[in-house]
Amino acid sequence: MSALPPEIWLQIFRYACVDNGSTGCALSRVSQRFRELAWEARFQSVCVDMDGMFAFLNAVLNAPPRSVQIRYLDVDVDYIRGRDRVHVVWTNRALFDRTSLTFDHMLRMNAATLRSLRITHRGCCRKEVLAGLTLPGLTELCLCGDFPLCPPARLPTFPSLRHLRFEEFGDYPIDLFSRITMQAPGLTHLYMKPLRPSRRLYAELEQVLNPDRYPDKEPSLQFPPTLRNVFVETAIDEKTPMQDVFKAMADRLRAVSSETTQVVLEEKEKEKPFDC
Secondary structure, three states: OOOOOHHHHHHHHHHHOOOOOHHHHHHHOOOHHHHHHOHHHHOOEEEEEHHHHHHHHHHHHOOOOOOOOOOEEEEEEEOOOOHHHHHHHHHOHHHHHHHHHHHHHHHHHOOOOOOEEEEEEEOOOOOOOOOOOOOOOOOEEEEEOOOOOOOOOOOOOOOOOOEEEEEEEOOOOOOHHHHHHHHOOOOOEEEEEEOOOOHHHHHHHHHHOOOOOOOOOOOOOOOOOOOOEEEEEOOOOOOOOOHHHHHHHHHHHHHHHHHHOOEEEEOOOOOOOOOO
């Protein structure tokens, strides 16, 4: 151990600490020297739930300046973990606001270093379509849960974002595609996994990816010119109501895919094309 300079150890720890934070915690328990060497890399990958956000933020605020630089952040905001949790959240606006403010503060503190961000909302839709502030170095963003009912007018930008993933969503804003174009102008991969088959989603994707056939489509139906692949999980099975209609629309979307090589339709439970 003493044969390697601290800079080499730090690089090793940075490559190792890319999970949910358990590796960094394990390194800090090896020895006092390892704890000191791994301090900067220990918090580069963090996974927290709603209860852990408050404790984690307090620990970060008490840490030495610039010693915490989160690069990979996974936040699970679960409002439906038992009936008591639902009652507390929906009847205590102060707790709801505290959760939102804590998460916003975590993003502001690490806006310059974040590279990958995953946000999961259960039981309540999130406040933003993407994220609430500009994250200049973010390359991967995964959003799980419903879209906001009334999306805010502000449009923070994500100039480095290349992979964008939406999971477990129902309806979506009418200007979703144009927002993506304005907020992530360099996007290359888009993955969409709706809760159920969506005729609207299939039809709008067909229009935006086949402009020659639909010259009079809505101006909001557009994608960044850098987009190379759109992955869609169809989620159509024998139990799906009106499955023949959905399968016909999916076949039309596959036809667009074969012409543009932009759309990839995936059946349920298949392997994901990329991980956030």
